[in-house]
Amino acid sequence: MNSLYIHIPFCLRKCHYCSFSSNVSSTAIQRQYVKALSLELDSLQPTNRGRALSTLFVGGGTPTCLEPKYLLSIIDQCRDIFGFVEDAEVSVEANPGTVDGAYFEKLRRAGVNRLSIGVQTFIDSELTAIGRLHSKQQAIDAYRAAKNAGFTNINIDLMSGIPGQTVASWAESLDQVLSLSPQHLSLYQLMVEEGTHFGRLAEKGELDLPDEDEILEMDERTRVVCQREDFIQYEVSNFALEGYQCRHNINYWDNNDYLAAGAAAVSFVDGVREKRFIDVSEYVEKVLSGSSVIMETECLTLEESxxxxxxxxxxxxxxxxxxxxxxxxxxxxxxxxxxxxxxxxxxxxxxxxxxxxxxxxxxxxxxxxxxxxxx
Ligand code: SF4
Incomplete structure (x- = not known):
């Protein structure tokens, strides 16, 4: 199985909890980045031509904050270099507020067959509390637009343990998401990371989160509701209807090889893990000057692996x-x-x-x- 992850490190705004590699950038920087990414993909060609991809995952960041033509050119290039196996899983992460029906239709026509939509909560006050840019209605509209564009394999991300959340409001978000009938749910608990807005608030003792008992009740609610709706929990945070488990992520959890391209992207091939430069300008500069984009290499011993x-x-x-x-x-x-x-x-x-x-x-x-x- 050949898997490729592509990282798009741009967002419209930084969410308060986010520790991912993503920045708010001008379209000029995005254009340069796409050019560099394309060159890095070209560099994979000699060793990978004809090794058809079983899974491609374009994640971020927010891939859909790129103009559609850039995302489409990246997917087309992957098809040219690797090709896709017949039932390849081609996923793109999307955020409400950056997508509409026309965008989704273009992705669908380009061969994308799985979407992962970052919603986090369907409660407007909670969306504001975690620094999301979109509203509940925009999230619902994005999902419906994806469905109308023909997507039949859609994941929605939700997050528990966020400021102001109660067991009742978590249940409301769960009910709302299930009423949309997605095929896959990623249900994460908020992690407060150093260096984030929430991390700084926590250091000052100013972050008020649901307590442990409430989290346990939310987990129990999740278990009951997902079971009732035939969602199988196949991983700590991931639930899917039968046949809709994310093959790209299962490949990670099986610790198999995967290729990667883009700033901050990590590949793992033959026991060697390679981490690419995180800073977008540094990554672009390395690619354009013909230098290696690898910032760190880790060779695992047999036992470590x-x-x-x-x-x-x-x-x-x-x-x-x-x-x-x-x-x-x-x-x-x-x-x-x-x-x-x-x-x-x-x-x-x-x-x-x-x-x-x-x-x-x-x-x-x-x-x-x-x-x-x-x-
Ligand atoms: S949309 Fe996702 S990647 Fe972007 S800032 Fe928010 S959490 Fe981070």
């Missing part, structure tokens, strides 16, 4: 494949972790079958500590 594959695989409800671990590393979790693993099995937190090592329902609330022990 094995442990990483176990940890990311445990994020998925089905767990990590034993036969895959054996064929890739010649190692099995039982032999490698020994008594640590047995202790987790004895306490009912982990289950080891012939096929998978997975976290049990009992172990799920303690998943972070389990992973910390196994890393």
């Amino acid at each position: 094995f442990r990483e594959t176990v940890i990311v695989g445990l994020r998925m409800k089905r767990g990590v494949s034993i036969s895959n671990l054996e064929s890739r590393y010649g190692l099995t979790p039982g032999k490698y972790y020994g008594s640590i693993l047995t202790a987790f099995q004895d306490s009912g937190m982990l289950e080891l079958s012939h096929q998978y090592l997975r976290i049990t329902e009992k172990g799920w609330p303690f998943s972070n500590s389990i992973m910390a022990e196994l890393v």
